[in-house]
Amino acid sequence: MARERTVLVTGGTGTLGRHVVRGLLDAGQRVRVLSRRPRRARDDGPQEWATGDLLTGDGVTEAVAGADVIVHCATGRKDVRATRHLLAACHHTRGNPHLVYVSIVGIDRVRFFYYDAKLACERAVERSGLPWTVLRATQFHDLVARLTTSQFRLPVTLVPSGARFQPVDAGEVAGRLVELALGEPAGRAEDMGGPLVHTSRELALMTLRAYGRRRSVVGVRLPGKAFRALRAGGNLVPDRAVGTVTYAEYLERVEKS
Numbered sequence: 399m400a401r402e403r404t405v406l407v408t409g410g411t412g413t414l415g416r417h418v419v420r421g422l423l424d425a426g427q428r429v430r431v432l433s434r435r436p437r438r439a440r441d442d443g444p445q446e447w448a449t450g451d452l453l454t455g456d457g458v459t460e461a462v463a464g465a466d467v468i469v470h471c472a473t474g475r476k477d478v479r480a481t482r483h484l485l486a487a488c489h490h491t492r493g494n495p496h497l498v499y500v501s502i503v504g505i506d507r508v509r510f511f512y513y514d515a516k517l518a519c520e521r522a523v524e525r526s527g528l529p530w531t532v533l534r535a536t537q538f539h540d541l542v543a544r545l546t547t548s549q550f551r552l553p554v555t556l557v558p559s560g561a562r563f564q565p566v567d568a569g570e571v572a573g574r575l576v577e578l579a580l581g582e583p584a585g586r587a588e589d590m591g592g593p594l595v596h597t598s599r600e601l602a603l604m605t606l607r608a609y610g611r612r613r614s615v616v617g618v619r620l621p622g623k624a625f626r627a628l629r630a631g632g633n634l635v636p637d638r639a640v641g642t643v644t645y646a647e648y649l650e651r652v653e654k655s
Contacts, residue, residue, distance in 0.1 A: 400580040404428045406465040406495070408452065408484065409472030410445070411435075413540060414500065417572030418469055418579075419445055425576060432461045432472070452480035458487040467496045467579045470523075473516075481519040485526045496529045498579045500571070503534045503564075503589050507632030510624040529583035535571045536564040536591045536635065539648035545598075546605040552613075555606065557598035559617030560629035564636070565601070566592035567643035591635040593644055601645065608649035 405422050409415040410431035422429045423444060430446040437447040450457025453476055462468065462484070472480060481499075488495060501520055505513040523530050542565040549555050574590055596604075602615045627633075 400425055402426060402428055403466040404430060404464055405467040405469060405579055406430045406432055406461060407469045407471060408432045412471060413538065414568050414572055415471040417569045418471060418575050421572055421576035422579065425580060430461065430465065452483050455483040455486065458483055459490050462487040462493065462495070463491045465493065465495045467498065469498045469575055469579050471500055477515045478518045478522070481522050485522060488528060494528060496531065496579070496583050497523055497526065498531045498533070498575060499523045500575060501532055501534045503536045503591060503635050504633040508624050508627040531578045531584045531587055533575060533578060533587045534589045536566045536633065538568045538571070539565045539645055540568065542601055542645065543605050543652070546602045547609065550611060555602050555613045555615045556618050557602050557615055558625060558628060559619040561598045561625070562595050562631060562634060563598065563601060564591045564595045564634050564639065565645045566590060566641040567648065570641050570643060589635045589638045590640055591638045592641040593639050595634055595636060596645065604646060604649060608653050
């Protein structure tokens, strides 16, 4: 078992963060969750709780204090501001935590506003002066599913024509983040992709079938550099298809739940 560290997890209540917290606890680590919301009364888990807001910086310095490792899973519309507040808090406490940041495959090839923000966060982490590790992963299964389920009210399902995706299991990405958090700073870790590449049409049809919906799937050829990069496979890492849980297996779990 790895020596005990104090590990702060931002976004520890989200899809990825919950898996990371569980994995760290299973590894015998002291885990602290940073959340904007107070701890729920019925939550009696062994993890510590820190209430703070990365967008304003309130409470973040207190949350960071004493952390040996920070796994930065929190994400949203203002990622750059949140990451800067986190880095500022680290410097304010004069700590030197190992910062592990989860990012997205292809953000330097597929350029639109959200990916540009993630790339800016990566650069901020790299230049922070802290020991750091960045892991890029492909899209999580649940995000890929939402591309279809969010359109259930429409008479047809629209998909980006020519685009392909390589969905990966969030739990497997979390497992890799735990390994990286408990290891030495690695800089840019090797990318992590799901086991199979599917067209957007294939994924939509699989999702509709799993949810018992019948819809026509219509490909839409979207303009712009970002979608040209998608069609060229800029979001894929077929040589790093290290995930093992397929999208079909994820949907089987959804059907049974």
